[in-house]
Amino acid sequence: MIKISKSGGKPGSVTPSTALLNQRLDTAQTPRMLTPLEIELLRKSKREMAARFKELSNG
Secondary structure (H helix, E strand, O other): OOOOOOOOOOOOOHHHHHHHHHHHOOOOOOOOOOOOOHHHHHHHHHHHHHHHHHHHHHH
């Protein structure tokens, strides 16, 4: 059984948005179009990962 983190996603998710997106996509039984909320989470996750990468590469 996979544990769900406090932020709502799988443990080890890169960002909170990625965790939430993973949680939402894990519930889908068949392929489907992303909802507007999922698209926004994907965009937010991208921005958070870019900021984290920049932070790590500067350090």
